[in-house]
Amino acid sequence: MESPKPLRVLIVEDVEADVLLLVRELRKNGFDPDYRRIETSQDMREALREPWDLILSDFTLPRFNGVEALKILKAHELDIPFIVVSGTIGENVAVSMMREGAHDYFLKGRLSRLAPAIERELREAKERHARREAEKQRDRLFNLALDMFCVAGFDGYFKQLNPAWEQALGWNIEELLSKPFIEWVHPEDVASTEHALQQLLEGQIVKNFRNRYRCKDDSYRWISWNSFPLMKERSVFAVARDVTEQKSLEDQLRQSQKMEAVGQLAGGVAHDFNNQLTVISGYTELLMHGLTDGDPTHSPLEAIRQACQRARSLTEQLLAFSRKQMLRPEVLNLNTVLTSMNDPLNRMVSERVDVAVITDGALRNVKVDRRQFEQAIFNMVINARDAMPAGGKVTLETANVRVENGDARLALDLTAGPYVIVIVRDTGEGMLPEVREQIFEPFFTTKEQGKGTGLGLSMVYGFIRQSGGAIRVESRPGRGTQFTLYFPATDEPAEIIGKPAAPPPHAGDETILVVEDDESVRQWIVRVLREAGYTVLETANAREAMPLGREYAGRIDLMIADVIMPGMTGPELAEHLLPIRNDMRVLFISGYTQVAALDGAMMPEDAAFLGKPFSHDELLQEIRILLDASVKTIEP
């Protein structure tokens, strides 16, 4: 036999004998009642502070009655099965008590059905309780969820919204319920939203639909929706999520892919163009060298030379943008560099513009190309000046910062670590968002024809990216512009920047091996070298250069090699030849630094570079510096 079921029973009854009767009936039916008898409303209130499984109540007592007892129970908002057990109750009264909320009734003389009724009531009470708990959980989910839940009617109004809406948009729920929801949708998204609604009205589920909702502060948030219609209720149930952050990361990725593609194109064009420029400007200089003063061909040749120089600076900026320029990074303290630029910058801007440098005393060092850094700062200060026709202030400020992993707010695509930032801030006219999105693209300019090339910020962008950093811009029309440049910090000590030595004499009689695959560039170099007195060995590629380098009977003082050549790169060639000719110096020439190809490990430590195009003088000067440098040490 099963052990008796414990049952806490509150019995509203004045006659003790009737109570015992009830208790016996319960015991007989497998219950183990723990009971208390009460007979006043006062007793009832006190008793309800404790938990009860069941209330059995007489209908009339001297000082209390069943109806009162039921009222007190309701007032306590307790869901305890309430069964009337009376000797006198008539059908009418019983029915009206049931209506008041009693669960069942019995006459004292006929208790045979009491036990099954109690079983049933206990079970149902338990089910009600479970249901209420589940509802409570659902409400909690609804109220606490960060996602936005909504029920909207086919009439175009929201019916029910959870509090997440208030947090996301800033409106309170009543405001959102008061107008057709389409009124909050961004004008550009109304058509697509109406289309999505049409699908829902036709009974289709709509997944991952995105539109913009207007916030209380007039900004817009991107919302992504998963919605399904309930045709019978003429309603749409939806879960929505604020994806503004995610959207902006996606846009940024798309933008950087576009920049990548444009960069590849620009870099490729600039590379081939540079080779041609080397030839044009080289031969022009050569021709000019042989001229007497007052020769009529002098001025047209000078015009060609100058055009070449302008073309050269354009291609340099394009190469910088495509991150394929030759960088000569040195360890610098940007405070020193910026302070030394203060005067030239102030001279460059008009009298109405003031340039101020604010330096962080404990600034860490960075490893960047000084010349390119200065060029970048000049470009940005010129832009700031142009944005302040009526005058204003440009502030250059430095600071140490740490970029943390997942610094989504910055979305700069930087590895975590210490950085040095340079902030360039102006009080100029600022930019519209659609301008701001395009400023780093090559040839994007808002300046009139002849005033801007649209390459200034492209150069800045490429240079910073190639240096392992990033650039961020904040700007509002009429509110000025702020650029933040990030450079990776280094613990290496800064180099002391000395004045460049006086240019050495150009000529020489040493032996030089020239390895260059571009026919006309090679011919020009060979001719310049021979005219300057050098003995020149020439080859078109590394395959030819290898045996020549190995077997040439005399001494080879210098090898000039292109970096990127079919078959074998210049650095690879040097790696093969240097062990055999360890007193040979090497000069790499290239207009095209494929960073990957210039794997640092393969590059001879003291190799020198000359970026194409270079002038006659620059070539001869670089050669003399190399040949005259003190004895070179070779690592075993």
Ligand code: ADP
């Ligand atoms: P350019 O100066 O030749 O136009 P840039 O690449 O230097 O080319 O700049 C591109 C565009 O970015 C400018 O035409 C201008 O519209 C905008 N811009 C750049 N810097 C600023 C600034 N500080 N304030 C306002 N607009 C700027």
Ligand code: MG
């Ligand atoms: Mg500019």
